[in-house]
Amino acid sequence: MNYWPLLGIALVVIGFALRFNPLLVVVAAALATGLLAGLDLVAVIEALGQAFNDNRYISVTWIILPVIGLLERYGLQQRARGVIESVRGATMGKLLTIYLLFRQLTAALGMKDIGGHPQAVRPLVAPMAEAAAEKSHGTLADEHREKVLAMSAATDNVGLFFGEDIFFAIASILLIQGVFESYGYPLTPLQLSVWAIPTAICAFIIHSWRIRSLDRKLGKGRA
Amino acid sequence: MITYEWLYILAGAFFAIWSLLSLRDLKYGNAAFWGLLSASFFFGSHLSDFANGVLVLALVGIAGVGGLRRSDPETTNVEQRSEYAGRLGNRLFIPALIVPLTAVAGTLLYNYTPLSETGLFEPRRETLILFGVGVIVALIVAILWLRPPLLAPAEEGRRLLDSIGWAAILPQMLAALGAVFALAGVGEIIGGVAGQVIPEGNVLLTVIVFALGMALFTIIMGNAFAAFPVMAAAIGIPLLIETYDGNPAVIGAVGMLAGFCGTLLTPMAANFNIVPAALLELKDQNAVIRQQVGTAVPLLICNIAIIYIAGFLLWN
Numbered sequence: 001m002n003y004w005p006l007l008g009i010a011l012v013v014i015g016f017a018l019r020f021n022p023l024l025v026v027v028a029a030a031l032a033t034g035l036l037a038g039l040d041l042v043a044v045i046e047a048l049g050q051a052f053n054d055n056r057y058i059s060v061t062w063i064i065l066p067v068i069g070l071l072e073r074y075g076l077q078q079r080a081r082g083v084i085e086s087v088r089g090a091t092m093g094k095l096l097t098i099y100l101l102f103r104q105l106t107a108a109l110g111m112k113d114i115g116g117h118p119q120a121v122r123p124l125v126a127p128m129a130e131a132a133a134e135k136s137h138g139t140l141a142d143e144h145r146e147k148v149l150a151m152s153a154a155t156d157n158v159g160l161f162f163g164e165d166i167f168f169a170i171a172s173i174l175l176i177q178g179v180f181e182s183y184g185y186p187l188t189p190l191q192l193s194v195w196a197i198p199t200a201i202c203a204f205i206i207h208s209w210r211i212r213s214l215d216r217k218l219g220k221g222r223a
Numbered sequence: 224m225i226t227y228e229w230l231y232i233l234a235g236a237f238f239a240i241w242s243l244l245s246l247r248d249l250k251y252g253n254a255a256f257w258g259l260l261s262a263s264f265f266f267g268s269h270l271s272d273f274a275n276g277v278l279v280l281a282l283v284g285i286a287g288v289g290g291l292r293r294s295d296p297e298t299t300n301v302e303q304r305s306e307y308a309g310r311l312g313n314r315l316f317i318p319a320l321i322v323p324l325t326a327v328a329g330t331l332l333y334n335y336t337p338l339s340e341t342g343l344f345e346p347r348r349e350t351l352i353l354f355g356v357g358v359i360v361a362l363i364v365a366i367l368w369l370r371p372p373l374l375a376p377a378e379e380g381r382r383l384l385d386s387i388g389w390a391a392i393l394p395q396m397l398a399a400l401g402a403v404f405a406l407a408g409v410g411e412i413i414g415g416v417a418g419q420v421i422p423e424g425n426v427l428l429t430v431i432v433f434a435l436g437m438a439l440f441t442i443i444m445g446n447a448f449a450a451f452p453v454m455a456a457a458i459g460i461p462l463l464i465e466t467y468d469g470n471p472a473v474i475g476a477v478g479m480l481a482g483f484c485g486t487l488l489t490p491m492a493a494n495f496n497i498v499p500a501a502l503l504e505l506k507d508q509n510a511v512i513r514q515q516v517g518t519a520v521p522l523l524i525c526n527i528a529i530i531y532i533a534g535f536l537l538w539n
Contacts (some may be wrong), residue, residue, distance in 0.1 A: 001412060001415060002412075005407040005408065005409050005412060006413075008404065008407070009443050012400075012443070012491070013365060016490055016491075017499035021286055021389065022390075022393055022497070023282070023283045023287065023389050023393060023396055024283055024287040026399075027279065027280065029400060030399065030403040030404075033409065034403050034406065035274070036407070037408060039406070039407070042253045042273065045277065045279075045280070046272035046273050047276075047402060047403050048279055048399050048408050049270075049273060049275030049279055049402060050276075050279070051398065051399035051402030051403065052263070052276075052395060052396065053263065053267040053268070053270075053275045054402075055395045055399060056231055056234075057227055057351060058395045059392055059394070059395045060227075060231070060351065060354075060355070060395050061354070061360050062384060062391055063234050063237050063377075064231060064358050065383045066362060066376040066377060066379060066380035066475075067318060067319070067322065067358060067361045067374040068379075068380075068383065069378075069379025070362075070380075071319055071365060073298055073304070073309045073312060073371065074315060074369050074371075075299075075304040075306070075308030075309075075315065078301075078305045078307075078308035078309075078471045079308040079311070079313065080302050080345070082308060082309075083313070110331075113323050113326045113327050113330075113350060115323070117502055118502060119323060119497075121502070121503070122317075122497060126503055134428065138249060141456040146510055147510075147512075150503070150505060150507075150510040150511045150514045151514045153499035153500070153503060153511045153514075154511055154514040154515045156499075157487060157515065158515070159485040161480075162480065162522075163479050165479065165483075172447070172448065172479050173476075174477040175448055175451060175452075175479075176451065176476060177475075178477055179451060179455050179475075180460075180471055183455075185460070185471045187471060187472055187475065192475055192476045193476070195472055195473050195475075195476035195477055195529075196476055196477075196480060198529050199477060199480045199529060200290060200478075200524075202522055203522055206518050206522055208304075210517050223360070
């Protein structure tokens with residue numbers, strides 16, 4: 001077997017580690033992998049162009065930016081903070097735990113497009129988490145503030161990943177079904193999706209514990 | 224029938240406006256970058272694969288030489304924003320909620336009523352198309368209500384877009400890399416290697432190699448979807464199911480979730496890990512991944528335990 005195409009993966013790892021521009025790293029890796037697999041340069045450029053073109057739908061989502069930017073111009077983030085400041089007993093721990101549960105449950109019901117980073121985390125969840133943390137612990141040092149914002153984004157990811165597979169009509173479940181069927185193991189989507197529940201429960205327990213422990217560490221000033 | 228092509232025209236128009244505004248702002252690198260992306264949306268379906276490939280190389284060239292800069296269009300300051308927030312109140316949330324509600328409620332309505340028989344939308348494309356509809360509705364509502372200066376929506380969007388910068392097309396570029404990897408047979412090579420390192424006769428160790436393989440392969444590819452068919456073919460089906468009689472549903476479902484633990488750990492999953500760091504204007508590009516390590520690692524161990532217990536101990 002020709003193992004040389006694996007060099008492309010090594011290029012990605014090294015390029016990311018040395019902090020080259022990731023776009024440059026990705027394209028260099030694609031060209032190297034294609035050439036090492038014995039394709040000629042024109043064929044690799046064609047493959048890259050075709051795949052980039054086929055995946056344009058991924059970048060369509062940026063059209064939401066004018067909506068978010070416009071609302072921020074009129075104080076959306078400040079309003080989100082205000083809501084949290086007015087709730088008695090609101091802490092970052094409680095807020096992000098509730099958001100985690102909300103994200104898991106809605107994703108499990110197939111509503112994975114509620115939430116997300118440009119739509120929900122930047123304008124709403126992150127400012128709310130920051131306001132709640134400042135309410136309990138006073139003004140945050142820069143590094144602590146970054147941790148709170150990053151934890152808000154992390155919570156959105158964990159909630160989505162470990163909720164969505166409980167919904168049976170989702171791409172990953174259909175992929176599993178397709179692969180198994182091709183090897184002669186017919187399964188229904190529902191048979192698969194119920195087995196996403198134990199992991200979803202573990203994810204909730206582990207991540208909500210980590211949210212609370214970040215909140216506690218902020219209180220002791222050693223996050 | 225409304226297809227993705229309609230959305231691409233819409234997105235092409237947005238990026239064309241951002242390109243022109245960058246030009247007016249004398250940011251030529253930004254103008255060229257967003258202009259090329261706009262051209263990809265407008266004309267990509269009519270260009271040859273090679274022309275699209277050259278367009279990709281040009282985009283990467285601009286980003287690679289540091290041609291993209293942050294922008295700072297005119298906007299309101301913090302005091303003004305607080306004042307607006309107090310005056311406008313919770314109604315500010317309404318336009319923000321229009322987009323997800325249109326996408327979600329619209330998808331449900333379309334799929335579970337006779338509406339789907341009208342064939343209004345390209346099959347399985349309705350959610351993203353409805354997302355586009357939601358954006359337009361939300362923009363119109365916000366503009367009619369807030370009456371901002373004419374260019375404010377575009378300029379506020381450009382501020383956010385330029386704070387994301389090149390990371391905005393990284394997810395799409397990684398998807399293209401995945402396609403090239405597939406063409407070069409990288410999956411089969413890794414599957415072959417993984418198949419060779421398995422110790423014979425030990426179920427638990429085989430489960431561990433399967434789950435770790437899913438996570439590691441996902442870390443490399445940035446996507447569990449690429450890892451799953453390979454690991455299922457190399458270990459999941461021939462060993463765990465056919466040799467050791469495991470429960471196929473558990474092995475499939477939880478194996479995929481082991482891959483998702485890898486997604487939490489990799490900059491290759493740019494739209495989940497790198498883009499939010501840019502959106503939240505964090506100094507550390509990997510700040511989100513750092514917060515996810517402590518969840519992903521114990522959860523991977525849980526997944527191994529679930530496959531072993533539910534897939535083998537309770538099943539046989």
